[in-house]
Amino acid sequence: MTRDVVTTVAEAGAGGTLVVAFALLGQALHPKRFAGLFSAAPSIAIAGLIVTVLAAGDGPASRAALGMLFGAAGFVAFSLVVRPLLKRMSAVATSAFGCGAWVLVAVGGYLVAFR
């Protein structure tokens, strides 16, 4: 239990830090079309996989990376859904729809593949 709490806190701290770092890098890069690449940087993934390797080993981290493949497909869906909606509604509302698309593709695809 304590180990799970420590792992979660460590992953949260590392993930938050890397998200900020990549976001700042994206802010510094121009044009925004190129900087957008870094909006999909593997910040959470790097933090998560490093903590997983340290906490549980390479095997569990590899399994996490397999799950991440479905998350990446969801991310593509998010980005594709958001683009036409940005012209019609606010970025906040658009992101909400995008998250719905992510859930549909990532979680749906995962359940189809592994259930």
Next chain:
Amino acid sequence: MSLLDRRDFEPAIHISFRGARNVPLRDLAIRFAFGAGISAVASLIAALAGWRAGGLMLAFPAILPATLTLLEQEESERKAVDADFGSVLGALGLAAFAAAAWWLLPRSGATIALVVAGVAWLGTAGGCFFTLRALVLRRQR
């Protein structure tokens, strides 16, 4: 707005830290909280449902929603759309990252696996971008 307009690919790629230095602390705090929250959820899901299920969240769009919102508010809708275009390519890179990490972690260890995965992300995302750029600029010459 055409997806492959020459004008969107013409500006030279450059880095200017002035914009990054002027980011309000509040915006950084929001991004940190979002990233930390997503990571914590990933860890909790892994604890409850297994490592593979937790891995889903490793590719959740943590940076993009805040980026789109801030760009829309502080610059323009066009720049938000541009950033989203880039994120599609970045997401393809995420898939390459995940595939490389999945394959190499049990075979080569964490250090090699994560370095190669990082190169795979950059190579895929950047490669797609520069290939598209070259095609668009050549076609519309």
